[in-house]
Amino acid sequence: MAHSSRLTLSASAARAAAAVVDDDDNLDEEPGEEIESAPPLRVGEEREIGGAGLRKKLLRPGRGWETPVLGDEVTVHYEGRLLDGRKFESTRDRGEPLTFELGGEQGIAGLDQGIITMKRGELALFTLPCSSGYRHAAAQGVPPDADMQFEVELLSWLTVMDICKDGGIVKKVLSGGDDRQTGDLDEVTVKYQVRLLDGTIVAETPEGGFEFCVNQGHLCPALPKIVNTMRRGEKAFVTIQPQYAFGEAGREAINGLPAIPSNAVLNIEVELVSLKPVVDVTGDMKVLKKILRAGEGLRTPNSGETVCVRYTAMFKGGTTFEKVGFDGESFQFIIDEEQVIAGLDRAVSTMLKGELSELTIEPEYAFGNDEAKRDVTIIPSSSTLIYVVELLDFTKEKDIREMTGLEKIQAAEGTKSSGNDLFKNGKFERAAKKYDKAARYIDGEGTFEDNEEKLVKSLRISCWLNSAACCLKLKDFQGAIRLCSQVLDNEFCNVKALYRRAQAYIEAADLDLAKLDIQKALELDPKNKEMKSLQMTLKQLQAEKNRRDAKLYANMFQWTRKDADVMVKKLKVGKPQGDEREGSAEVEASNLENYMRCERKVAEKEVKCDRETQAMEVVDATCAGDREMADSVGR
Incomplete structure (x- = not known):
């Protein structure tokens, strides 16, 4: 039954192709692939x-x-x-063109590699060597050692896509769409009609289509996968195997439509309307x-630019x-x-002039856990909000490439000053953006x-240091280390860069590199x-690290204590007898000596750590560093 459906589709496709081949308005609607080759x-x-001897004229x-x-x-x-x-064969004599799958069994063996070089409406003469394996040669009276020529006219083709690469969902593009590709998050409107292999309609949309979000799915597992490969306006014929349709469970009769049997193969004609x-x-x-409505141009507002908008704000309920x-x-x-x-703020910065969009904003980017008041309305805490926004216009800053050197310097100084104000108010992320922008003005x-x-x-160096x-x-x-390294x-010999990089190294637990920066400074x-x-903070941290290492070494050798005590007792109890006993005693004495040496090293390290800690002044280096940083950023 599946084979019968395939032949029916091919015949209908052939009739459609013959009907539209002379229609210039439809010539470029079907997608294909450009073959890179020698000059045309x-x-x-x-x-x-x-390399198989096929020639094309x-x-x-x-x-x-x-x-x-x-x-x-x-x-x-x-x-x-x-x-x-x-002449031994002609579709023109039969009055009907041939429709077949390139590379499939129904095609003309040897001609596939030639047809993939043809454009729609092209007429070419192909010469096939006798070794091409033309399967109908004997039936058509072609001698086994004879070369052949085929005059081929390419009327049209349907793009075929194996969506899941397992034959489970095979899509044939009946007519192409525009250049807008569907995404997982998009909201789409589709029209479809679903049939069993015997032609029974088991599902279809209303006349205007059905709207749904691609990532939320609809009808069966195959449909969102299909839609995700389509372009707006595209029409396709898709064959769906049971594992991507309704599987063993099938589907009961609904809305006056018949049930879908268990393990049914489905054919669906689908159009992506919008x-x-x-x-x-x-x-x-x-x-x-x-x-909701696309904007114009390619430019979106940048940080610091003034935008002109109008919007309607709603609760999620409307x-x-x-x-x-x-x-x-x-x-x-x-x-x-x-x-x-x-x-x-973030959404408008992604919009084009004239764009109309609907925003869904979670509490983290709205009013958070706080209540807010707008006119006479109280916005409860943790509210998800909907904004319908239109970007009417925005001011465009002068392009850096169009600025004079003096204009770039003035813009950088002004932007850096704004960053300083933000830093003093604790808005470090926004301040960093200002410093980066200021540095870009004078980057050339x-x-x-x-x-x-x-x-x-x-x-430039001041911007990098403040950004650090x-x-x-x-x-x-790591960002601080990178910026200080640039300085x-x-x-x-920039002491401030060494100081801040040393701070970053300490926080990143790289005490050796921090020590080098401090010594150089x-x-x-x-x-x-x-x-x-x-430096005092570093010494304190190093002492703590030494104590941890000493404890680690102590734990490493703790397991030998008991064995060492046994060795001592053995050496005191009696004398070894014979050469074998003497060798054994020497090994035991050597092991004991090694153990005692390790114990002395651990004890010396613990004493050294204690002395460093007792001699160290308790200094709040972090507070001192913060005061120095705020003062320097303010300059």
């Missing part, structure tokens, strides 16, 4: 294809640039002749943006609690300045006058109080 053939030119060029691939279902007219001109792209703005699924910008005056705010809730080499270079270098201070506060110690690559500035304080 000119009309009348002949060339060998592949172009008789009429095709249209477009797409070509079929192995596995696609192609529809062709062809005529076979011997080299002396005798889709609303959904974007995970924050990367943790807590701020989702569903695009109750509106705020409308802004609809009274003739639009609402403005500055991106990344915490003038609106974080989710709205060779764009400044000679009298500006010294100022630029100083400003933010990294320390945010516990991004030291430019100024190897004290060589440069022996009276530096903050560095001395950090």
Whole structure:
């Protein structure tokens, strides 16, 4: 029954192809794949294809640039002749083209590699050597040692996709869509009709289609997988094996439609009518943006730019609690300045001018665990909110490439100053963004006058150091190490960079590298109080590490104590007899001596640790470091 369905589909596909081959409006709707090869053939030119002796002569060029691939279902007219001109086969004489799968058993053996080089509407003459294995040669009266020629016209093809790579879901593209590919989070509207192999309709959508989220699924496990491979406007015919349909359980009759039997194979005709792209703005699924209307251009607002929006804010249940910008005056705010809730700020920064989107904002990016008041409405704590936002316009900062050297310096200084204010207010993440942005203004080499270079270098180093201070506060110690290393690559004797990198090394438990930075800094500035304080902290940490090591060594050798006591007793009890006893006694004495040496080392290390701890002053280095960091960032 499955085979019968396949033949029916092929015949219908052939009739459809013959009907539309002359329709220029539909010529470029079906997707294919461009084959990289030698320069295109000119009309009348002949060339060998592949290494099996197949030759191709172009008789009429095709249209477009797409070509079929192995596995696609192609529809062709062809005529076979011997080299002396005798015709042995022709679809034109039969009055119906041939539809077959490229690379399949129903095709013309030897011609597959030639047809995948053809474009829609192309006419070519292929010469096949007798070794090509043409399966109908004997039936058509072709001598076994005769070369053949086939004149082939490629009418159309259907792209075939094995979605799960196991034959479980096979999709044939009937007509292509636009360039918008479906994503897992998108909300789609589809039309479909599902049939059993005998043609019985067992499921179908209303006339307008059915809307659902791809990742939430619908109908059966196969449908979201199918939709995830489709483009907007695409139509496809899909064969679904039971494991991706309704399996052994089948499905009961519903809504006046028959039941689906156990282990039924399904054929589904599906059309992706529309889709609303959904974007995970924050990367943790807590701020989702569903695009209701696409914007224009490619540019989105950057940090520090003023945006002009209007929005409607609702609770998840649909109750509106705020409308802004609809009274003739639009609402403005500055991106990344915490003038609106974080989710709205982050989402608007991803929008294009004119875009209309629906935002779903979880509490973490809204008002958190706090209550909030908007007009006369109280927003309960931990509320998930919905915003329908339209980005009307936004100011565009002057492109860095268009700035003069002086303008870049002024922009960097202003941005750095904003970062300093944020740092003093404890907003370290936002401050770090400001410092990074300031550094980008003056990142280019060779764009400044000679009298500006010294100022630029100083400003750049200051931005890196301040950004490193933010990294320390945010516990991004590797980031702090990287930034301080950048400073030291430019100024190897920068004490502040050595100090902050040493702090980061200590926090990262790399005490040896921290010690090197501290020693170098004290060589440069022996009276530096903050560095001395950090050195005391390092000594304390090193002493604690030594104590831990001593305890570890003690545990390692504790298991030998009992054996050592036994050795001592044996040596005291009696004298060894004979050479064997003497050798054994010497080994035991050596083991005892080694054990006692290890015990002495452990005891010496413990004494040394105690002395270092007793001699050490208790200094709150962290507080001192914070005071120094805040003072220096303020400069």
